[in-house]
Amino acid sequence: MIKYSLKCEAEHAFEGWFSSGSDFDAQQARGLVTCPVCGSASVSKALMAPAVTTAQAGENDVPMAMAAAGANPEMLAKLREIVTHIRANSEDVGARFPEEARKIHYGEAPARGIIGEAKQEEIGALLEEGIEIAPLPVLPEDTN
Helix, strand or coil, X not given: CEEEEEEECCCCXXXXXXXXXXXXXXXXXXXXXXXXXXXXXXXXXXXXXXXXXXXXXXXXXXXXXXXXXXXXXXXXXXXXHHHHHHHHCCEEEECCHHHHHHHHHCCCCCCCCEEECCEHHHHHHHHHCXXXXXXXXXXXXXXX
């Protein structure tokens, strides 16, 4: 799953989850991606800061954490469901994430869902190459 920050022609900002970048493109082309505020189908991806959790925090790692304070139970339950689904349907490649993501992107490895770890500079390089990645949310129980 990929989460995009989106905005409409009226500059309303919102988020959307898609199974892939091509899924977003296909839905957008069919007019299915609309602004929840004004209903406009003229929607584009907004800039968003990438974040990836790593097994061991270092000074160059980009941590992602969810602010649990005030989060509603329904949202947490849905996030748990999404994270569980992604983990169950993805291969954990650990620190090989950047290498495997490139292999998949360039057709050197079979297309499949992967999860793993990446440092900030690796994330930037992947994004510059046009490789679509998204962070998995860190749930409150993951930070104990």
